[in-house]
Structure formats: C-alpha cells, structure tokens
Amino acid sequence: MDANLVKVDASVLCNLLKQNKEKLGVLEDTLTEILAVERTQLDIIQDDREIVYITFPKEGGTYPFPAKTTIIDLWTGVVTFPDGSTANTSTSLSDKGKEYARSIFIDTDQEIIISLDEGGKHTISANDYFLATFMQFQRVYIVATKTTNITCLFCTNPEAVIKKLKTIFLGSTPATATFTAGNPYVETVTCTLANTDYSVDLNAQLGRNAHHGYLKADLNNTGVMKFKFSSDGTTFHDNYITDFQNGDAYDLEGMDIDTLKGQSTSGGDIYVLVAW
Known part of the structure; x- marks a missing residue:
C-alpha cells in the first residue's frame, strides 16, 4: 500500500x-x-401538583407586628418577634417536605422593609403590598417602625400566590393599593346607594387596560350585586353580570377592561377589585 x-x-x-x-x-x-429546562418545567409541574400555602397569622386576617425586626422562618414555621417571643405559621416547609418557598404576598397598613434570606431590602409603603413570583427563599425579615398590621402569604409554587389572590385576604378587606412594579391594583368600593352604579377606571390606575384579576362581593346586607364592563371607558356591555351573592367572585382573566361598574340591590354593600 x-x-x-x-x-x-x-x-x-x-x-x-x-x-x-x-x-x-x-x-x-x-x-x-434541554434537560435543565425540562427539569425546571418538571419541578414547576410537581409544585403545581403539591402546592403548599403558608400563612401568617395562621388563622388568617392580619397580625399586629411590633416595631423592629421580626423573622419568619418558613422552614421551621416559627415567627420570632423582636422581644424573643414566638408564634407559628399555618404550616412549615419542613413539615410539607419542601425546601423553599417560591412566591410571596405581603400586605401592610404601615411602611415596612422586608428582605428574603438576608438578601436585598424592599420597602413597602403604607396601605400597599409586595407581590413577587419565581423566588426561592426560606426566611423573611420584616422591619417595622411602629405596630403594623400585616398579612403574609407564601407558596411553594413559583406563580400560585397570584392564583390565590381570590382568597389571600382571608376574610379581611384590603386597602387601596397603588399599581407599582407590576403589582395588581386593589380597590374596595362601597355601593352607598342601592341600584346605583359605582365605577372604577382601571386604565387610569394601571396606565393600560386590565387583563387579569377578580371581583369579589362582600355584602354587608342581603343585597345582590351585578357588574358590567367597558374596553374603551365609554361603551359598556348591554347586560350586567348578575346574581353575585356574598363571597362570590368573578375571574377577570383574559378580559380587556378600561372601566367597570358595579351596583347592589341594597345600600352599603362592598365589592373588592384586584386587577392587573
């Protein structure tokens, strides 16, 4: 060769x-x-199947946090106050076999500063709230300058804290919040007079039309509520969405809402609006 x-x-x-x-x-x-992406997607799917919500206070509603730093340890479920006293969350990550919380909602009536696992600090204004998804944390540090009423909701799913907006207030009425940094706009509307429309201009509040959120009827009396919507702020749908009893909610997912109107058959009833 x-x-x-x-x-x-x-x-x-x-x-x-x-x-x-x-x-x-x-x-x-x-x-x-590809495998890394698939593993992430599988983790999310698994979280969807085994969603764990952790609340504080564990009974629902709000809790009067004292001044200075309070530590919420989601792994153990122990809340440690500045004076060393403790309380418990509704459950814990360790009890549920979860390593991290992935999404968070905190509502406050006074300005506070929070941080996750001793990371960067975030200031929440009075009567506002903090909502974040696709996080990964075990501890939450809350710094208050005075006694502050706070509601906390955490979830092991990256997005499920948003899905829980229909029940996160746990019976309490949320304060009006400003739309900032992607957070929903929240308003509590009192229908003072019976059979009279009370409207909310969402486009003015959000700077655009709303496409997500929910409405919830909170009836102080025996009335029934109804709602109608407009995508341009002028022309409303001919028919109301009717027969809302106390506690009934309506999903706004996928809608295009500039302005909405709500009314009740009895005066003094309330509807809660959460939209983004």
Missing part, C-alpha cells in the same frame, strides 16, 4: 474524528441545556 495514501487517510480520519468530537460536544451541551 502506498505510504502517502495511508498518511492522507489517517489525516482525514483524524480531522473527521475531531469534527465529530466538536459536534458531539455541542450536542452534549445542547442536551444538557
């Missing part, structure tokens, strides 16, 4: 092997990335 031919064949073979090795390396990197 010609020696030169052998050398050429060997050189070609080496080049082919080198090229294939490079391609295999790229393929391996690509497969690794």
Whole structure:
C-alpha cells in the first residue's frame, strides 16, 4: 500500500474524528441545556401538583407586628418577634417536605422593609403590598417602625400566590393599593346607594387596560350585586353580570377592561377589585 495514501487517510480520519468530537460536544451541551429546562418545567409541574400555602397569622386576617425586626422562618414555621417571643405559621416547609418557598404576598397598613434570606431590602409603603413570583427563599425579615398590621402569604409554587389572590385576604378587606412594579391594583368600593352604579377606571390606575384579576362581593346586607364592563371607558356591555351573592367572585382573566361598574340591590354593600 502506498505510504502517502495511508498518511492522507489517517489525516482525514483524524480531522473527521475531531469534527465529530466538536459536534458531539455541542450536542452534549445542547442536551444538557434541554434537560435543565425540562427539569425546571418538571419541578414547576410537581409544585403545581403539591402546592403548599403558608400563612401568617395562621388563622388568617392580619397580625399586629411590633416595631423592629421580626423573622419568619418558613422552614421551621416559627415567627420570632423582636422581644424573643414566638408564634407559628399555618404550616412549615419542613413539615410539607419542601425546601423553599417560591412566591410571596405581603400586605401592610404601615411602611415596612422586608428582605428574603438576608438578601436585598424592599420597602413597602403604607396601605400597599409586595407581590413577587419565581423566588426561592426560606426566611423573611420584616422591619417595622411602629405596630403594623400585616398579612403574609407564601407558596411553594413559583406563580400560585397570584392564583390565590381570590382568597389571600382571608376574610379581611384590603386597602387601596397603588399599581407599582407590576403589582395588581386593589380597590374596595362601597355601593352607598342601592341600584346605583359605582365605577372604577382601571386604565387610569394601571396606565393600560386590565387583563387579569377578580371581583369579589362582600355584602354587608342581603343585597345582590351585578357588574358590567367597558374596553374603551365609554361603551359598556348591554347586560350586567348578575346574581353575585356574598363571597362570590368573578375571574377577570383574559378580559380587556378600561372601566367597570358595579351596583347592589341594597345600600352599603362592598365589592373588592384586584386587577392587573
């Protein structure tokens, strides 16, 4: 056999092997990335199947946090106040076999500063709230300058804290909040007079139309509520959505709302609006 031919064949073979090795390396990197994405998606799916909500106070409503720093340890379910006294959350990550909380909602009536796992600090204004998704944390630090009424909701699912907006207030009425940093706009509307429309201009509050959220009837009396919507602030749908009893909620997901109107058959009834 010609020696030169052998050398050429060997050189070609080496080049082919080198090229294939490079391609295999790229393929391996690509497969690794795909598997990482799939694992993340599987984690989210698994979280969806085993969603754990943790609340404080555990009975629902609000809790008067004292001045200075309070630590909420979600792993143990222990809340430690500045004077060293403790209380418990509704459950704990360790009890439920979960490593981290993934989403958070905190509502406050006074300005507070919070941080997650001793990370960056976030200031929440009075009568506002903090909502964050796709987080990963075990501890929450809350710093108040005076006695402050606070509601806390945590979830092991990256997004489920938003899905829980229909019940997060746990029987309490949320204060009006300003739409900031992607947070929903919240308003409590009192229908002082019976059979009279009371409207909310969501476009003015959000700077755009609302496409997500919910309405909830909070009837102080025996009335029935009804609502109608407009996508331009002028033209409303001909028919009301009717027969809202006390505690009934209506999902606004996928709608295009500039302004809405609500009324009750009895005066003094309330509806709670959460929209974003």
